[in-house]
Amino acid sequence: MTLPLSFVFFVLLGLSVYFYYHAKSGIVRKAALLSDRTKALPSHYGQQSFLWAFIPSFLILLVLTIGGPNYIDQIFYNKIQELNPTFNESFVSLILAKVINVSNGKISTGEENIIMLAKDYKIAFEQLHFYRGLVVILCAALLGMIISYRQKPGSNAREQVEKFIVNIFFASAVIAIFTTVAIILSLFFEALRFFNLYNFFDFIFGLHWAPNVAIRTDQVAAEGSFGMIPVLLGTLLISFIAMCVAIPIGLFSAIYLAEFATPKIRDFVKPTLEILAGIPTVVYGYFAALTAAPFFREIGFSLGLDVSSESAIAAGAVMGIMIIPFISSLSDDVIRAVPQSLRDGSMGLGATKAETIYIVILPAAIPGLVGAVLLAVSRAIGETMIVVMAAGLSANLTVNPLESVTTVTVQIVSLLTGDTEFDDIKTLSAFGLGLALFFFTLLLNIFALSISRRLAERYD
């Protein structure tokens, strides 16, 4: 007998709803027997039973659903290894994968051993599903009965329910912390494994990035070299080009919109710029690769310059266009946050509007503007699709915008897409790059946010 996940879930839900009504009517009966009044509304007792029955059982269901298959895989992994102690790790994994596929009916095989194991595997899964369903349903039923038995008209169910809910709310807020911690830990541990195979300082200061070619035969990995300087330089070059486009245009647009534009123009331009912000990055990538790159190539050609078809300038310029609305809307907010009294004071002293902007408003807004620019830089560094589609793969150590460079994100994507072994040094090096990327952007973000907060505090 199999108990599929959806069935178990709906039985659990049904049971919990049943206990809701059970407790709701039960408490009224209990109160009548004791000729007492309930301390909270009957529905609060119902909610309490529902939560008691549902939440713990649901957590068990979640754990069993995620952990169960892994546990079975581990058992079979050990089983296979016991059968043939001579097999190495990757071969055992290969056989395990075969067993799983055979048991799913995805492939068929003539090998008796594997068929046997596949049968066992299927049975193990059926057992897992059966016991998962049994445990969850029993747990819900038991907890529901216990709570209904324990509820007394004198106990304040509302308070208890609310405490429970506040804890759930707290748990969902803490997910933000968990996510950050999970990001740091996962990047950190994978990167650590990479640094076991490859020297940390060679990675940070190495001038050569070529994950696919062996440079020296005596190299630890003998697979390639992983010096991140050229990749980093490429990232910075493209981000720099993007900033050259985005900062002036974004800032001037923001100044115009905040200080000069009539409400009518503002109402038209702002949403239109927001459209620019809402276009997916893959679309910009497509535009960069198929329209911008040939365009720059042709311009270069007519000037007698040799522009690479994956030039940094094409990717950077399009990335700049993508970032314009980001900078303009952030700066617009910052400029409008400068108190009107400063403007009035300056104008009252006889300054023109331009002078007010240059001498009074911009200096007052500078922290916020710097914050906005830093956030934009962090975005440019972390931007992926434009560079994946329009920038190159080979890591050239150059600052010539007409040549092809590669970026951190491009390398991560190219190292991790396709079927890669998880223990491969190339895969692990992507996590090294990811860690570097995360820390760079994290520093920029923290710095930017603290600067902007200072501005907000100054005029509050």
Add this chain to the structure above:
Amino acid sequence: MIRKSIQSRRARETRLKIYGITSICFALIMLATLLISIGLNGYSALQQAYFKLDISVNTEKFVDDSGAPDNNKMNLFNWDGLVQSALREFFPEVKDRDEKKELFAIISANAGYDLKEIIKKKALGSGSHTLSVWLHLSDDADQYLKGRLSIDIPEKDRRINNKQIAWVNSLVERDIAKLKFNKTFFTSADSREPESAGILGSVIGSALTLFVTIMFALPLAVMAAIYLEYFAKPGKITDFIEVNVNNLAAVPSIVFGLLGLSVFLSTFGLPRSAPLVGGLVLGLMTLPTIIIASRASIRSIPPSIREAALGLGASKMQAALHHVLPLATPGILTGTIIGMAQALGETAPLLMIGMVAFIIDIPTTFTSSATAMPVQIYMWSDSAERAFYERSSLAILFLVAFLISMNLLAVVLRKKFEKKW
């Protein structure tokens, strides 16, 4: 002298204005260029070159005794041969083996398969039938008919040679081949052959992914926002949560992909390429966006509402859930729509968790292999055939149109429910 200085001061102001206007115009022109260039690239994918074949087929070879088609027999039947011999009737002069090969290259490599599917759907009874069907021409012939393959370049550099062009032209003259509405694009999933490739698979993949994202992110974000606004005690933990939320909103999306790869795939052992994993990753990514929007929306509800509820004896929880939350819902929904639009257009994290695979089947469950619309666009614009570019552009047009309407919906919602307290 003063007049002069005033002049220069005024000029400075005019200059500043001109800079501003130029910048805005530049941004708008770029937006227009982007959309127009993609539109010009993509509109032609709405049509596809078809040719009409009159085929006489004896169904006895592949139906069972009751007259229902037998899958096994149908798979064994030589459909390509049937299409090819029908095509050769138009060009009896083609005899040579190489020439035949060239002739068959002007029709889709999937033509036989498509014919099989058409006949399977028609469920013809046993016996001889003659029917006329429309099948795809090859992508090269299609591009030629749309004028996208320049015939000025030397023959050997072209994907279609002079003989093939002559054949296609003769088919067009005889009214056998023509451009028709490209239905395949909307009803099928990816394919190696551009003429049989469609976006339906990736649209459904995106829908499944977004469903997981919203089911995951929205409840968590709303609960977190209520907690942070009303229940959090000022202190280190609360500050730390806030710092984390704000930072997560600015973490590059590809990092979330790395997180998904190492936590969901390698630690939890969830399946690769699955909408479930994609949805969770995108959910974690949009969570901070929705939290921030929800908090702003909750904060915009005047405290008097809550205080009135508290004053009448409601508990903190009741005041929050029964009084503030309903009023904050429009704002929360707006934030959610914007977060979902962001998630729908996101590509990089999905590449990390393997949703970039070539998948011919339309996904049906949350754990089946799938791809998403932006990933499909990425894959098509990466492939060699010219015909994939226009499909990529058309897919972009649909995606962007959908995203813009999502954003407009958010704006309209905000306008409609915006209350001045």
